[in-house]
Amino acid sequence: MRIVHTIPELRQALAGATKTAFVPTMGNLHEGHLSLVKLAKERGGPVVASIFVNRLQFAPHEDFDTYPRTFERDCDLLRSVGCNVVFAPNEEELYPEPQVFKVIPPPALADILEGEFRPGFFTGVCTVVLKLFNCVQPRIAVFGKKDYQQLMVVRRMAQQLALPTDIVAGDTARAEDGLALSSRNMYLSEAERAEAVQLSMTLRHVQLALRNGTAANLPALEREAMDGLRSRGWQPDYVAIRCRADLQPPTPVQREAGEPLVVLAAARLGKTRLIDNLEI
């Protein structure tokens, strides 16, 4: 496995490669990231993973400075699953001057849900993802469904800008109790970690209510789910039942027609903000 820190080194490491598969990350890797690398490996070409904590997608009050950075361990894990190249640029390399050209995704997709609570987040994500794509020039790129809206936004960007990169979705890897693996889980205290499973349980409850047809009124079901979390000491940002295709609330006609849905949630437990979702 080669570890490179600059764009010229990366280009040299990938010279002649035509089937590169790419897994962008912010590091502090866990089994979820590794499952994406394994999926990327299945395509047969060289696999590149990037590790870069992207300042552009963090709001000033967010955890950019404290975001866990565990580079040596990350490299060991990537090596263990057969990653071929680790691209770990520093800020100077990726943003040698203020990044004034930005990719602004459409508000209908990017200013809702995560974008409502993290304004500018998806502009930061799209800008760095496009820039990383231009560095790596991958044939495919793998994103996790855990960040469902991010996957949708990146997929739309790739489609609308005719990028030569197919966006592949990886399933959410979970702990045994159901908690979605996430770098930010390490912020949880022991008591919070035990409670954290309630987020996925809430989603499962909503999924069940929808499957059994016991929920006529979606906003009431969403409110009930948020109240349930609140009563346990969480501060939910949203629990939202949306169409998978565009993340908009389903119309009655769409519900009648069995439009594929997804339930998404974000909630704070103590100082830690967790997100999760389930396709229905």
Ligand SMILES: Nc1ncnc2c1ncn2[C@@H]1O[C@H](COP(=O)(O)OP(=O)(O)OP(=O)(O)O)[C@@H](O)[C@H]1O
């Ligand atoms: N549990 C998981 N299963 C599958 N993919 C995941 C999982 N968690 C994260 N990913 C994916 O890994 C990629 C890199 O994500 P990132 O480095 O932000 O990790 P993270 O664990 O989501 O961190 P954070 O706590 O900041 O959300 C993204 O495509 C993300 O969707």
Ligand SMILES: CC(C)(CO)[C@@H](O)C(=O)[O-]
């Ligand atoms: C895609 C990404 C690596 C861009 O910084 C980040 O948003 C993430 O880790 O999901």
Ligand code: BAL
């Ligand atoms: N996992 C998405 C990146 C972020 O939360 O900043």
